[in-house]
Amino acid sequence: MVDLKVTLCGIELDNPIIPASGTFGFGQDFAGLYDLNRLGSFSFKGTTLAPREGNPTPRIAECYAGMLNAVGLQNPGVHKVISEELPRIATFFSKPVMANVSGFAISEYVEVGRLLGAQEQVGGLEVNISCPNVHGGGMAFGTDAKAAAEVTGAVRKVTDKPLIIKLSPNVTDIVEVARACEDAGADGLSLINTLLGMRIDLKTKKPLLPFTTGGLSGPAVFPVALRMVYQVYEAVKIPLIGMGGVSSARDVIEMMLAGATAVQVGSANLINPFACPQIIDALPEVMDQYGITNLQEIIGGAH
Amino acid sequence: MKQTTYVIAEHTKIARQTYFMRLSGDTSAFTQPGQFLNITLPGYYLRRPFSICDWRMGEADIIYKVLGEGTKDMTAFEAGMELDTLTGLGNGFDTSTSGESPLLIGGGVGVPPLLALCKELRAQGRQVKVALGFGSADEVFLADAFQALGAEVAVATMDGTAGIKGLVTDACDFKNCSQFYACGPTAMLKAICAVAPGPGQLSLEERMGCGFGACVGCTVFTTEGPLRVCKEGPVFKREVLGW
Numbered sequence: 001m002v003d004l005k006v007t008l009c010g011i012e013l014d015n016p017i018i019p020a021s022g023t024f025g026f027g028q029d030f031a032g033l034y035d036l037n038r039l040g041s042f043s044f045k046g047t048t049l050a051p052r053e054g055n056p057t058p059r060i061a062e063c064y065a066g067m068l069n070a071v072g073l074q075n076p077g078v079h080k081v082i083s084e085e086l087p088r089i090a091t092f093f094s095k096p097v098m099a100n101v102s103g104f105a106i107s108e109y110v111e112v113g114r115l116l117g118a119q120e121q122v123g124g125l126e127v128n129i130s131c132p133n134v135h136g137g138g139m140a141f142g143t144d145a146k147a148a149a150e151v152t153g154a155v156r157k158v159t160d161k162p163l164i165i166k167l168s169p170n171v172t173d174i175v176e177v178a179r180a181c182e183d184a185g186a187d188g189l190s191l192i193n194t195l196l197g198m199r200i201d202l203k204t205k206k207p208l209l210p211f212t213t214g215g216l217s218g219p220a221v222f223p224v225a226l227r228m229v230y231q232v233y234e235a236v237k238i239p240l241i242g243m244g245g246v247s248s249a250r251d252v253i254e255m256m257l258a259g260a261t262a263v264q265v266g267s268a269n270l271i272n273p274f275a276c277p278q279i280i281d282a283l284p285e286v287m288d289q290y291g292i293t294n295l296q297e298i299i300g301g302a303h
Numbered sequence: 304m305k306q307t308t309y310v311i312a313e314h315t316k317i318a319r320q321t322y323f324m325r326l327s328g329d330t331s332a333f334t335q336p337g338q339f340l341n342i343t344l345p346g347y348y349l350r351r352p353f354s355i356c357d358w359r360m361g362e363a364d365i366i367y368k369v370l371g372e373g374t375k376d377m378t379a380f381e382a383g384m385e386l387d388t389l390t391g392l393g394n395g396f397d398t399s400t401s402g403e404s405p406l407l408i409g410g411g412v413g414v415p416p417l418l419a420l421c422k423e424l425r426a427q428g429r430q431v432k433v434a435l436g437f438g439s440a441d442e443v444f445l446a447d448a449f450q451a452l453g454a455e456v457a458v459a460t461m462d463g464t465a466g467i468k469g470l471v472t473d474a475c476d477f478k479n480c481s482q483f484y485a486c487g488p489t490a491m492l493k494a495i496c497a498v499a500p501g502p503g504q505l506s507l508e509e510r511m512g513c514g515f516g517a518c519v520g521c522t523v524f525t526t527e528g529p530l531r532v533c534k535e536g537p538v539f540k541r542e543v544l545g546w
Binding site for chain 2: 022023024025028029030032033045053054057058059060061062063064065066067069071074218219267269270271272273274
């Protein structure tokens with residue numbers, strides 16, 4: 001009998017598998033496919049103060065072993081998330097959910113974080129300072145250690161819920177940003193968000209995505225994500241949620257050995273809507289194969 | 304939506320760069336013409352969405368055109384090959400509001416989903432007119448299939464090598480049209496709406512990440528706010544689009 005339980009920022013998860021924000025909506029498109037309570041938790045769509053329509057299309061491009069997206073934080077806004085999405089989530093998910101907090105100014109992060117943090121269903125806040133697809137916000141906070149610390153400190157003041165900062169890989173030194181967030185009061189770190197990339201349409205000879213760049217995700221980014229989790233694990237004491245191209249139970253175990261306490265699955269949900277339950281089902285056998293009986297015990301084992 | 308494995312039962316070229324593929328497997332998730340399926344192609348990360356041309360118990364037909372590397376690779380797929388497929392995706396055409404004499408308008412690879420629609424409307428006893436637009440005579444397909452269903456068919460080609468010379472809008476007869484149903488490139492759909500009187504339903508296409516609503520990659524901005532082509536669509540009423 002293997003043990004899949006992990007404890008993330010004081011919350012006990014039945015298993016470390018968490019669908020990543022932006023690949024799972026508010027759960028509604030998956031709720032009819034399998035029992036979402038099988039998941040450790042899920043992180044819902046990045047939520048801003050006001051509703052956002054997002055970017056023009058095309059928003060999606062493909063590449064070898066991955067994809068680019070430029071959705072641009074389309075979401076109904078925090079008030080509708082609280083009045084409509086959270087009650088709907090309650091109909092199919094009885095565990096604490098992770099609220100992904102997005103914004104364009106510190107005051108917006110604070111307000112969205114305060115409102116979502118006050119909801120009983122919300123187990124923790126995942127503050128997205130790393131969205132590469134919006135201008136004048138998102139990633140601008142995640143690529144500067146001082147700005148990242150300011151967002152972290154400001155949201156810290158308005159919530160007692162676990163505060164997890166989602167980091168951008170589009171930096172020279174992710175460790176510096178990670179340390180700044182830890183010092184500013186973060187309870188955990190999520191990494192990595194998507195890598196900035198682009199494609200050019202050979203027919204038009206112009207960038208395929210309307211604002212030139214998009215966020216790269218999928219198996220192509222897994223080794224980069226793994227390396228960053230490994231580096232940050234050595235530098236901070238707070239728990240990490242590892243993500244970036246995770247597609248199998250083996251990937252999950254690698255992430256945990258690198259230092260992740262929990263693991264988010266993103267793009268894999270899009271090409272296989274059953275990716276998460278299949279990974280959870282596969283974990284015991286893969287653990288057994290490598291002589292692992294308890295997942296909590298392997299965290300950071302590669303160091 | 305249902306995930307299933309289809310086996311290629313038949314695969315033939317039917318026009319220039321255009322192929323017909325009959326898939327055998329579970330089709331129980333399809334309920335309306337205009338819905339689509341999403342196939343994993345070996346070697347490609349994202350699935351490829353195709354509207355269903357027609358389906359029956361245990362068999363679904365698609366028609367695709369070679370437009371990129373993925374569809375080019377597909378042409379080499381042989382009968383017997385298995386394809387991991389998401390089926391029964393999206394909301395299709397609503398025939399309950401068609402009225403007595405609907406007009407079906409298709410451009411290029413927008414034509415296939417209209418065949419199952421035509422079949423359903425004919426079964427309901429409707430007088431169906433069909434306008435089809437293609438580039439050239441060697442790209443024309445399905446015109447005879449619509450005729451065989453008892454529809455009145457008009458074809459337009461850009462170069463005039465088959466039917467009327469011109470755009471599909473030149474082949475449209477809106478006289479007595481109780482409702483129009485259209486599928487094709489966005490520019491074509493907008494051109495139709497510019498001249499079409501009365502109610503209509505439009506099937507849109509957009510680059511998709513997942514095909515079942517999760518990634519919000521295929522959003523269309525509508526009078527009801529942003530909607531997903533893959534989930535709330537691909538078929539929308541024209542007034543919802545505001546076109």
